[in-house]
Amino acid sequence: TVSRIHNRQFAAKVTTAADAAAAINPGDTVAISGFASAGTPKSVIPALADRIRGARAAGGNFTINLLTGASVSAETERVLAEVDGIALRMPYQSEPTARRRINEGRMDYVDIHLSHVAQQVWEGYYGKVDVAIVEVSGITDTGELIPSASIGNNKTWLDVADRIVLEVNSWVPEAMTGMHDVYYGTALPPHRRPLEITRVADRIGQPTFRVDPSKVVAVVETNAADSASELTEPDEVSLAIAGHVLDFFAHEVTAGRLPAGSLLPLQAGIGNVANAVLGGLDRGGYKDLTCYSEVIQDSMLRLIKDGAVAHASATSLALSAKGLAELTENIDFYRKHITLRPQEISNHPEVVRRLGIIAMNGMLEADVYGNVNSTHVMGTKIMNGIGGSGDFARNGYLSMFLSPSTAKGGAISSIVPMVPHVDHTEHDVQVLVTEQGLADLRGLSPRKRARVVVDRCAHPEFRPLLHDYLSRAEAEPGAGHTPHLLGEAFSFHERFNTTGSMLP
Numbered sequence: 275t276v277s278r279i280h281n282r283q284f285a286a287k288v289t290t291a292a293d294a295a296a297a298i299n300p301g302d303t304v305a306i307s308g309f310a311s312a313g314t315p316k317s318v319i320p321a322l323a324d325r326i327r328g329a330r331a332a333g334g335n336f337t338i339n340l341l342t343g344a345s346v347s348a349e350t351e352r353v354l355a356e357v358d359g360i361a362l363r364m365p366y367q368s369e370p371t372a373r374r375r376i377n378e379g380r381m382d383y384v385d386i387h388l389s390h391v392a393q394q395v396w397e398g399y400y401g402k403v404d405v406a407i408v409e410v411s412g413i414t415d416t417g418e419l420i421p422s423a424s425i426g427n428n429k430t431w432l433d434v435a436d437r438i439v440l441e442v443n444s445w446v447p448e449a450m451t452g453m454h455d456v457y458y459g460t461a462l463p464p465h466r467r468p469l470e471i472t473r474v475a476d477r478i479g480q481p482t483f484r485v486d487p488s489k490v491v492a493v494v495e496t497n498a499a500d501s502a503s504e505l506t507e508p509d510e511v512s513l514a515i516a517g518h519v520l521d522f523f524a525h526e527v528t529a530g531r532l533p534a535g536s537l538l539p540l541q542a543g544i545g546n547v548a549n550a551v552l553g554g555l556d557r558g559g560y561k562d563l564t565c566y567s568e569v570i571q572d573s574m575l576r577l578i579k580d581g582a583v584a585h586a587s588a589t590s591l592a593l594s595a596k597g598l599a600e601l602t603e604n605i606d607f608y609r610k611h612i613t614l615r616p617q618e619i620s621n622h623p624e625v626v627r628r629l630g631i632i633a634m635n636g637m638l639e640a641d642v643y644g645n646v647n648s649t650h651v652m653g654t655k656i657m658n659g660i661g662g663s664g665d666f667a668r669n670g671y672l673s674m675f676l677s678p679s680t681a682k683g684g685a686i687s688s689i690v691p692m693v694p695h696v697d698h699t700e701h702d703v704q705v706l707v708t709e710q711g712l713a714d715l716r717g718l719s720p721r722k723r724a725r726v727v728v729d730r731c732a733h734p735e736f737r738p739l740l741h742d743y744l745s746r747a748e749a750e751p752g753a754g755h756t757p758h759l760l761g762e763a764f765s766f767h768e769r770f771n772t773t774g775s776m777l778p
C-alpha cells in the first residue's frame with residue numbers, strides 16, 4: 275500500500291504500536307478517538323494493554339483515565355477492562371466487561387451529555403490530558419490530518435493533549451476526504467459566538483484537523499476495518515413501534531405542526547427500534563427528509579440512495595462491511611449528502627433547538643408521569659450511559675422515547691409507578707411509544723398524563739396494577755399535584771429484585 279503520510283516531519287515519526295504505547299505512563303489521562311466503533315485506534319491500545327498486563331504480572335499497578343467520544347469498538351474497551359487498566363472512564367460505554375467492572379465498583383465512570391465533553395475537558399474538570407491517540411485516514415503535505423470514519427472529540431483531544439500518537443489507517447476510503455466539517459470557532463464563555471448552522475447541510479468549518487507537529491510523539495500505520503455491528507431485520511415489536519411513530523408524524527402534518535414531505539430534521543438512536551423507524555420512513559412516501567444526529571448506520575445510506583433523505587449530518591459513520599462497500603462504490607454521490615462534525619456540534623443544544631429536531635431515543639423505562647430512565651437497570655446498575663439522548667431530548671422540537679412495553683420475556687414492565695433513576699425529566703419528555711401505542715403528553719397535567727401513559731403504552735398484564743396504584747395514590751388525603759404512594763413507588767422494582775418478576 276502507498277503511504278498516506280504526505281509530510282516528511284510526520285513520516286520521520288513512524289514507529290511500531292509497542293513503541294507508541296511506551297509514551298503512556300501509569301496514571302496518565304488518555305483521550306482516544308472513536309465513536310460507536312467507528313474510528314477507534316486499532317493497534318496502540320492492544321499494545322498498551324500488553325504493557326499493563328506485563329506491569330501487573332510484575333506485581334505493579336498500571337491504570338489510565340480513559341476519555342473517548344462515546345462507546346469505542348468493543349475489543350478496545352474489553353482489552354483494557356480485562357487487565358483492570360482503566361481507573362476512570364468518561365463519557366459513554368456499552369461493553370459488557372467494562373460495564374461489569376463499573377457495577378462492581380472497580381472502575382469509576384462519569385456519565386455526561388456527549389455535547390458537554392469537549393467543554394468540560396477545556397474547563398479542566400478532568401485535569402490535564404496527557405496523551406491523545408487519534409486515528410486519521412491521512413496526513414497532508416502541509417501536515418493537516420484527514421479524519422477517519424468518526425470525528426467525536428478528536429479536534430479537542432488534538433488541541434489539549436500534551437503528547438499525541440497518530441494512527442494512520444489506510445483502510446478508510448481516501449475518497450471520504452471532504453465529508454468532514456471541523457469547526458474551530460468554539461470558545462469558552464464569555465467569548466462564545468452563535469453557530470451559523472441554520473440548515474442540516476450547512477458547513478461552518480474545514481475538512482481537516484490542525485495539529486502542532488511538535489506534540490506528535492509517534493505515528494503508527496494501520497490497515498484495519500472498523501467493527502460495526504450488523505443489524506438484524508426488524509421484529510414485530512419494533513415494527514409496531516415504528517408504525518405508531520409514522521402515524522403520529524402523519525397526524526402532526528395534518529395538524530399543521532410538521533411540514534408535509536420533509537418533516538423536521540430527525541435524530542434517531544441506534545439499535546433495532548431506530549432501524550425499524552428509519553426503514554418505515556422509506557415506505558412512508560417522504561422526500562427531502564433530513565437527519566441531524568450522532569451516528570449514520572446502513573439504513574441511512576439506503577434512505578439517501580432512495581431519495582427519501584436529502585442530507586444527513588452526524589459525528590460517526592458506523593457502517594457494516596456491506597455498508598462501507600456501498601459507501602465506497604458510490605462515494606462521490608454520498609459525499610454530497612453526508613456531513614460529519616465534531617460531537618459538540620452534532621449534539622449542540624443551540625443547533626438542536628434552532629433546527630427543530632425530532633428526537634427519538636430508546637429508554638429502559640418511563641414512569642406514569644413521563645420521567646425516563648435510560649441508563650440504570652433497577653435504578654442502580656449502569657447499562658450504557660446517557661449518550662446524546664439528553665442533548666437531543668431536552669432541546670428538540672419533539673422529544674420522543676421508544677421502547678418495548680416489557681423486557682426479559684415479560685417479567686419487566688417498561689412503564690412503572692416511579693422510575694428509580696431519572697435521566698430525562700417529565701419536562702423533557704413529550705411522547706412515549708411502545709408497541710402497545712403512543713402517548714402524546716403535550717399539554718396534559720400529571721394526573722391526565724398518567725392515565726394516558728398507562729392506557730396507551732403499558733402492557734395489558736401491567737395495566738390493572740398501574741391503574742390500581744394511581745387510583746389509591748389519588749385517593750390519599752393531600753394527594754397533591756403528582757400523586758404517589760411513596761412507600762410503594764418502587765414496589766415493581768423490589769418485586770423484580772426479590773422474585774425475578776415485576777408481576778405479583
Ligand code: 0RQ
Pocket residue numbers: 541542543544545546547567568569635636637638639648649651652657658659660661662663677678680681682686687688
Ligand atoms: O438487554 O439484550 O440483555 O435482554 O436492555 O434493550 O429493548 O434491545 O433496546 O437496544 O434500544 O436499548 C435504553 C439501553 C435501550 C439504549 C437503551 C434490557 C433489554 C436488553 C436493551 P438484553 P432493547 P435498545 C443515541 C442516544 C441511552 C443512550 C442514548 C441506551 C437491553 O437506548 O443506551 O439514548 N440509551 N443514546 O432486555 C431492565 C428495563 C429494561 C431492560 C430494556 N426496564 N429493565 N432491563 N432492558 N428495558 C443517539 C444517536 O443519535 C445515536
